[in-house]
Amino acid sequence: MFTLKKQAGWMFGVLWGLGVFAVNAFAGGGPIATAPHVPDPVGKRPAKTVAIHFEAKEFTGPIADDVTYDFWSFNGTVPGPIARVRAGDTVEFHLSNHKDNSQPHNIDIHAVNGPGGGAAVNTAKPGEEKVFTWKALAPGLYVYHCAAGAIVDHISNGMYGLILVEPEGGLPKVDREYYVFESEFFAEVNGGKAEFSLQKGLEEHPEYVVFNGRQGALMGDNVLKASVGETVRIFFGNIGPNGISSFHIIGEIFDKVYVEGAIGGTVNRNVQTTVVPSAGAAIVEFKVDVPGAYTLVDHSIFRVAKGAIGQLVVEGEEQPKVFRAGK
Structure with missing residues (x-):
């Protein structure tokens, strides 16, 4: 065997070195989980209103053995959590920006039908929280990412993740x-520090x-x-x-x-x-x-x-x- x-x-x-980022700090953050884990399937439940809570968090952590990087993140993990809803759900999305952060942050959710994928109405300064509401219309697996300011900085530094919109009745069981x-x-x-390089990104x-x-x-x-x-x-x-x-x-x-x-x-x-x-x-x-x-x-x-x-x-x-x- x-x-x-x-x-x-x-x-x-x-x-390669071992190690993982901090566990999800939002036990009550809604139907979300930290990689590589996944929230429970939606099953055959009816559509409902779902509240999801994210916090933008800037932190320093390992990117390789003996090398650290200054990450920008959602919920203190890179990638951010995976969220799971179903088509027909109304999603009340809360985005807070930790008071100690240096940058404003927002979130563009590719599953959202609306300006900026929500980013047009949810940019939060450090210490602020923004809330927006949207309806999940189309089943699929979608990327989300920060789209504030110089978007390349926010994406390159770790602000992204996935949201799954299951169809009515859910996905087949596995x-x-x-x-x-x-x-x-x-x-x-x-030495032991990796720093973001715009030039390397352009190249x-x-x-x-x-x-x-x-x-x-x-x-x-x-x-x-x-x-x-x-x-x-x-x-x-x-x-x-x-x-x-x-x-x-x-x-x-x-x-x-x-x-x-x-x-x-x-x-x-x-x-x-x-x-x-x-x-x-x-x-x-x-x-x-x-x-x-x-x-x-x-x-x-x-x-x-x-x-x-x-x-x-x-x-x-x-x-x-x-x-x-x-x-």
Whole structure:
């Protein structure tokens, strides 16, 4: 039997550091969860009014082993939380800006039908809270991001995440769901400090390309987990800000891909790699047939060396009829 303790993994010769950001500070923040976790499915509940609370928070945290970065975030995590509602819900969205922040912040939610995706009415100065209300009209997986001031600064420094709008009746049931988000960081590194570089952004030369906010966020003690025979759904986002992602899991085939996160649109089947544009998303589903360690990558493969790597560890009995060494 393959178990997590036995897995050695292979990492293209690169060993990444471990660590995760702070847990979600808003236990009562609504139907939200911190990556790689996902809120509970909406099921068959009727549409209702849902309150969601976000706080813009600037903080310093690790981006790589022995290297820190000054992040701008929602709820103190990069990426920000994933929120989950259903089509027909009325969403009362609260955005507060921590009093110690240096910048005004807002939020542009791609699921919103309205000026600026809400950003036109929710810019908050440090110490302020803004509230706006919107109706979720179209099911799908959507990106949100800050759009205040110099937008490139706010996006590049970590202010983004996903919101899922489920269809009436919910999505089909699966065994496990995870939230994975890819992002580039344009930085100059001096000793143990990485600092945002506008010039690197203009030249499209990221220092880091990572899953879930830092190198090693989905490695070591933080790998995703599943058991043989289970169906896994990954809500995958890509902010860019510049790069298109080629999301792939080595040793797996996506049984379903909801293209560009659209629910009710094209669902591709038996997909090896799916392309996710900047500020875009995709939903992938697959059954895990064989135990082992499966590597998540952006198959623009040099990005692995910059941090775009993670692992899914599958435990359970060997399946020699599906896969084995030798004859």
